Amino acid sequence: EKFKKGxxxxxxxxxxxxxxxxxxxxxxxxxxxxxxxxxLISADVGVHAVMELIEELExxxxxxxxxxxxxxxxxxxxxLVELYYGEDDEEEVEGLHEEEGDLTVxxxxxxxxxxxxTSIGKLAYQLKQEGKKVLLAAGDTFRAGAIEQLDAWGxxxxxxxxxxxxxxxxxxxxYDGIQAAKSRKADVLICDTAGRLQNKxxxxxxxxxxxxxxxxxxxEAPHEVLLTLDATTGQNAMSQAKTFSEAxxxxxxxxxxxxxxxxxxxxxxxxxxxxxxxxxxxxGEGVNDLETFDAHAFVYxxxx
Ligand code: GDP
Numbered sequence: 147e148k149f150k151k152g153x154x155x156x157x158x159x160x161x162x163x164x165x166x167x168x169x170x171x172x173x174x175x176x177x178x179x180x181x182x183x184x185x186l187i188s189a190d191v192g193v194h195a196v197m198e199l200i201e202e203l204e205x206x207x208x209x210x211x212x213x214x215x216x217x218x219x220x221x222x223x224x225x226l227v228e229l230y231y232g233e234d235d236e237e238e239v240e241g242l243h244e245e246e247g248d249l250t251v252x253x254x255x256x257x258x259x260x261x262x263x264t265s266i267g268k269l270a271y272q273l274k275q276e277g278k279k280v281l282l283a284a285g286d287t288f289r290a291g292a293i294e295q296l297d298a299w300g301x302x303x304x305x306x307x308x309x310x311x312x313x314x315x316x317x318x319x320x321y322d323g324i325q326a327a328k329s330r331k332a333d334v335l336i337c338d339t340a341g342r343l344q345n346k347x348x349x350x351x352x353x354x355x356x357x358x359x360x361x362x363x364x365x366e367a368p369h370e371v372l373l374t375l376d377a378t379t380g381q382n383a384m385s386q387a388k389t390f391s392e393a394x395x396x397x398x399x400x401x402x403x404x405x406x407x408x409x410x411x412x413x414x415x416x417x418x419x420x421x422x423x424x425x426x427x428x429x430g431e432g433v434n435d436l437e438t439f440d441a442h443a444f445v446y447x448x449x450x
Pocket of ligand 1: 257262263403427
């Protein structure tokens with residue numbers, strides 16, 4: 147239901163166009179596939195992924211001897227799910243890794259304005275609702291206002307925030323966060339970081355310093371490095387994903403503002419081209435508007 151609501155814009159554009167196509171063409175032919183290709187590309191599914199999808203659709207349609215475009219709709223949704231999972235046969239919902247009975251550490255990375263702080267706040271709220279003790283570390287010491295903003299989220303959702311002054315060393319904040327989390331027996335520590343992209347070497351150095359501080363204290367941590375991307379920025383999000391995944395081992399994507407775009411197809415492109423799973427999606431500005439990504443629910447949401 148949440149996916150359905152949050153995907154309204156993508157669905158309206160996507161589903162309407164596909165329905166129009168189905169009505170217009172009735173019979174599956176070359177032109178039908180050509181127009182379908184355009185619809186998918188305009189939803190930001192990504193050119194490579196679309197080519198692949200169309201090719202597979204054409205084969206499947208031949209194999210099953212499908213003539214009626216109405217039946218193709220079914221095949222399209224099947225293939226979209228397959229497109230997301232690629233070689234992965236499991237088709238599992240990939241939630242966040244959690245350490246049972248031990249401290250779990252999540253590191254959030256991403257550029258300003260993508261919705262990083264908001265996502266951290268929402269996640270903290272949800273984990274707290276599940277009965278977990280959560281702590282936040284204000285590791286974005288660079289952007290003016292970032293510490294206060296995270297602090298405000300902490301107050302809003304009732305979670306403590308470990309912070310230093312603006313301009314201080316992010317690694318030191320994160321170190322303090324871990325010590326506090328350990329002594330307070332927290333279940334989850336969520337660390338914010340600054341996402342300066344101007345200089346890749348700096349970004350790499352800063353992130354690796356923060357990661358080192360964490361893994362020195364807890365060898366398996368951080369358990370997730372979550373890159374936050376803004377779905378409304380389309381191909382920009384793709385290039386950010388490339389840069390960050392070159393700078394550090396990103397374990398999952400948090401894709402925000404899906405509710406604000408008709409180009410939700412970006413999810414498929416990211417997973418396909420960068421082989422990074424989308425773990426969480428932002429579907430609005432409220433505390434409850436963060437969902438674990440589920441490709442079946444997503445594709446269903448596109449057509450429902
Ligand atoms: P940060 O600079 O990356 O920390 O970004 P913020 O967390 O401050 O978010 C920037 C803006 O995006 C804020 O106005 C948020 O309310 C908004 N935002 C974040 N996530 C979502 C989302 O999933 N949907 C919508 N509609 N807005 C969002």
